[in-house]
Amino acid sequence: xxxxxxxxxxxxxxxxxxxxxxxxxxxxxxxxxxxxxxxxxxxxxxxxxxxxxxxxxxxxxxxxxxxxxxxxxxxxxxxxxxxxxxxxxxxxxxxxxxxxxxxxxxxxxxxxxxxxxxxxxxxxxxxxxxxxxxxxxxxxxxxxxxxxxxxxxxxxxxxxxxxxxxxxxxxxxxxxxxxxxxxxxxxxxxxxxxxxxxxxxxxxxxxxxxxxxxxxxxxxxxxxxxxxxxxxxxxxxxxxxxxxxxxxxxxxxxxxxxxxxxxxxxxxxxxxxxxxxxxxxxxxxxxxxxxxxxxxxxxxxxxxxxxxxxxxxxxxxxxxxxxxxxxxxxxxxxxxxxxxxxxxxxxxxxxxxxxxxxxxxxxxxxxxxxxxxxxxxxxxxxxxxxxxxxxxxxxxxxxxxxxxxxxxxxxxxxxxxxxxxxxxxxxxxxxxxxxxxxxxxxx
Amino acid sequence: xxxxxxxxxxxxxxxxxxxxxxxxxxxxxxxxxxxxxxxxxxxxxxxxxxxxxxxxxxxxxxxxxxxxxxxxxxxxxxxxxxxxxxxxxxxxxxxxxxxxxxxxxxxxxxxxxxxxxxxxxxxxxxxxxxxxxxxxxxxxxxxxxxxxxxxxxxxxxxxxxxxxxxxxxxxxxxxxxxxxxxxxxxxxxxxxxxxxxxxxxxxxxxxxxxxxxxxxxxxxxxxxxxxxxxxxxxxxxxxxxxxxxxxxxxxxxxxxxxxxxxxxxxxxxxxxxxxxxxxxxxxxxxxxxxxxxxxxxxxxxxxxxxxxxxxxxxxxxxxxxxxxx
Numbered sequence: 001x002x003x004x005x006x007x008x009x010x011x012x013x014x015x016x017x018x019x020x021x022x023x024x025x026x027x028x029x030x031x032x033x034x035x036x037x038x039x040x041x042x043x044x045x046x047x048x049x050x051x052x053x054x055x056x057x058x059x060x061x062x063x064x065x066x067x068x069x070x071x072x073x074x075x076x077x078x079x080x081x082x083x084x085x086x087x088x089x090x091x092x093x094x095x096x097x098x099x100x101x102x103x104x105x106x107x108x109x110x111x112x113x114x115x116x117x118x119x120x121x122x123x124x125x126x127x128x129x130x131x132x133x134x135x136x137x138x139x140x141x142x143x144x145x146x147x148x149x150x151x152x153x154x155x156x157x158x159x160x161x162x163x164x165x166x167x168x169x170x171x172x173x174x175x176x177x178x179x180x181x182x183x184x185x186x187x188x189x190x191x192x193x194x195x196x197x198x199x200x201x202x203x204x205x206x207x208x209x210x211x212x213x214x215x216x217x218x219x220x221x222x223x224x225x226x227x228x229x230x231x232x233x234x235x236x237x238x239x240x241x242x243x244x245x246x247x248x249x250x251x252x253x254x255x256x257x258x259x260x261x262x263x264x265x266x267x268x269x270x271x272x273x274x275x276x277x278x279x280x281x282x283x284x285x286x287x288x289x290x291x292x293x294x295x296x297x298x299x300x301x302x303x304x305x306x307x308x309x310x311x312x313x314x315x316x317x318x319x320x321x322x323x324x325x326x327x328x329x330x331x332x333x334x335x336x337x338x339x340x341x342x343x344x345x346x347x348x349x350x351x352x353x354x355x356x357x358x359x360x361x362x363x364x365x366x367x368x369x370x371x372x373x374x375x376x377x378x379x380x381x382x383x384x385x386x387x388x389x390x391x392x393x394x395x396x397x398x399x400x401x402x403x404x405x406x407x408x409x410x411x412x413x414x415x416x417x418x419x420x421x422x423x424x425x426x427x428x429x430x431x432x433x434x435x436x437x438x439x440x441x442x443x
Numbered sequence: 444x445x446x447x448x449x450x451x452x453x454x455x456x457x458x459x460x461x462x463x464x465x466x467x468x469x470x471x472x473x474x475x476x477x478x479x480x481x482x483x484x485x486x487x488x489x490x491x492x493x494x495x496x497x498x499x500x501x502x503x504x505x506x507x508x509x510x511x512x513x514x515x516x517x518x519x520x521x522x523x524x525x526x527x528x529x530x531x532x533x534x535x536x537x538x539x540x541x542x543x544x545x546x547x548x549x550x551x552x553x554x555x556x557x558x559x560x561x562x563x564x565x566x567x568x569x570x571x572x573x574x575x576x577x578x579x580x581x582x583x584x585x586x587x588x589x590x591x592x593x594x595x596x597x598x599x600x601x602x603x604x605x606x607x608x609x610x611x612x613x614x615x616x617x618x619x620x621x622x623x624x625x626x627x628x629x630x631x632x633x634x635x636x637x638x639x640x641x642x643x644x645x646x647x648x649x650x651x652x653x654x655x656x657x658x659x660x661x662x663x664x665x666x667x668x669x670x671x672x673x674x675x676x677x678x679x680x681x682x683x684x685x686x687x688x689x690x691x692x693x694x695x696x697x698x699x700x701x702x703x704x705x706x707x708x709x710x711x712x713x714x715x716x717x718x719x720x721x722x723x724x725x726x727x728x729x730x731x732x733x734x735x736x737x738x739x740x741x742x743x744x745x746x747x748x749x750x751x752x753x754x755x756x757x758x759x760x761x762x763x764x765x766x767x768x
Contacts, residue, residue: 049527375529
């Protein structure tokens with residue numbers, strides 16, 4: 001299947017080139033985000049009835065993991081409200097490109113932090129506290145506010161979107177999984193970029209801002225760090241930027257050799273498995289341990305959590321690779337073949353999320369009518385009773401996602417193994433075992 | 444600044460101000476009474492002000508589990524307060540005073556502590572002189588030991604005792620029943636020709652004959668709602684919270700003198716004949732009205748009406764006496 005350039009369609013191209021449609025979405029998203037913070041702080045402390053919990057951890061998460069990431073990659077990042085205030089303050093403008101250098105520090109992020117290790121850590125921090133975070137509105141409100149202000153703070157110190165690129169706990173895995181998505185932003189003709197003077201797509205110009213994600217579009221080969229903000233489409237003087245529809249997992253044919261990305265794949269895979277066991281499983285002891293943050297049981301849970309992610313999962317993966325022979329170093333093979341875990345992990349998250357999203361989706365209607373828990377009934381749905389949805393298709397859909405993920409990862413393993421010239425069998429067996437565990441946990 | 448930038452900024456500023464301001468205004472203008480398990484704060488606020496004759500509109504919500512709301516000594520059905528939901532109720536008070544509102548659901552170990560007050564001000568419509576409760580009139584020391592030295596070998600039966608009652612009007616009088624313990628009645632029957640078991644049966648009959656069936660039914664309902672959590676459904680002191688209270692020890696105790704002054708007591712076993720047959724209805728009235736000082740037994744005087752307390756007492760004696768075949 002060849003690529004289809006979506007920006008050939010005038011409507012789509014105009015929608016991307018103009019700032020107004022995106023601004024309209026931004027304003028709505030920012031208002032929604034601030035409302036979620038407020039609801040978390042002043043709304044009912046009952047999570048299942050609080051807008052912040054219901055809309056962030058059920059509605060947003062469902063859209064993100066079931067739709068946005070699999071089909072649009074970093075589509076969420078394109079409309080995410082978190083970096084907006086910081087970015088607007090940094091630029092000194094909402095729409096108008098600055099006519100002078102930014103007033104703030106505008107420092108370059110130190111080289112040692114220009115990777116996704118901080119994102120790995122920030123995700124793990126949230127993951128370890130997730131049982132409390134996902135159920136306690138004021139903690140959700142505080143975390144949402146903290147992300148907003150951290151993005152502003154980093155925007156004041158560093159250039160571009162340092163928060164999105166290096167710290168956002170969500171952005172890290174969206175970037176990883178966006179490689180599997182059928183949408184990409186790429187240049188049309190490399191030669192045009194080579195000869196382009198001033199590289200306004202990266203450096204900005206009088207008509208637009210330089211890439212907020214610190215990416216030179218001319219060098220884009222993968223989706224991982226392109227935030228789909230569409231700024232380069234506006235600044236490119238040669239109309240050389242395209243948004244394409246492409247086959248799924250197109251980027252996965254080009255394995256990464258970065259350990260931070262490799263471990264991100266293990267973090268995401270391990271978290272999905274642990275959540276399936278702890279949040280959806282029948283073991284009350286695990287649930288209690290995960291919920292009682294600060295207790296000795298919680299420290300044990302955290303220890304097990306981190307051991308699985310940094311010890312057991314990569315350990316067995318490495319053991320499997322030890323049996324393979326190839327010219328590449330073990331580290332290179334490890335990093336390259338970990339790309340196999342991207343479709344696997346994505347489908348694990350889809351299967352896991354289907355379960356709790358369908359179970360809890362009915363809360364959305366009630367929360368919509370009474371978002372602050374003040375006894376309102378705005379849309380007449382405030383008294384909607386909790387009822388799991390589509391229960392009959394849940395198990396088949398989860399099984400399909402997991403088996404589909406296994407097949408997808410096996411094909412990815414074949415391609416990645418071919419790149420480093422080793423056998424894909426150990427990795428496929430690894431994926432098979434992981435899928436079996438996930439099937440057992442979910443079904 | 445060009446026009447589009449200006450409009451964008453205005454839109455953003457307006458949106459942010461609106462999304463912060465509007466919810467805060469609505470939130471501030473909707474005073475909610477929050478119900479939380481007593482361990483986490485109980486009622487908030489726990490003091491409400493009202494005026495005689497004016498409707499008092501309340502919005503109640505639960506922040507954790509299902510709670511119930513009722514006002515003591517008022518003829519009202521308790522209402523459930525569901526987590527995250529708002530329940531509206533309107534109350535009206537005819538007389539000034541301090542009313543107690545309380546949780547009617549077994550929400551947790553310290554459920555019985557979940558109380559608040561409604562201070563109703565205004566001029567009294569008619570002043571009724573308050574009469575002291577019977578246990579006060581009788582000058583009873585309700586904390587003194589009152590065990591019966593003799594107890595029946597089998598459960599006394601009102602049915603068996605019915606035909607044996609001596610022709611003694613004072614024994615069957617209402618005042619006698621309320622002022623004396625079953626053991627005292629047993630003693631007072633000692634000058635008759637009845638055997639000991641027969642005397643106990645007569646005592647059971649005296650207690651039954653001073654109790655209306657409706658009172659027993661009402662007492663049973665009150666007991667199930669308010670007492671069974673600790674004292675057990677069958678009165679054996681083994682309610683669902685009994686073990687928890689013992690386990691929690693001092694932390695479940697209420698004291699004005701400090702935890703050192705308290706002794707943890709298990710809920711009273713109403714099936715214990717020694718304890719119950721030595722207690723008069725008036726004594727039980729005192730214990731229920733005042734509560735067990737330094738124990739987990741709450742004070743019910745502000746919640747139950749006098750009639751409700753007598754109904755409850757009538758039902759509690761049914762753990763000692765056989766009232767039916």
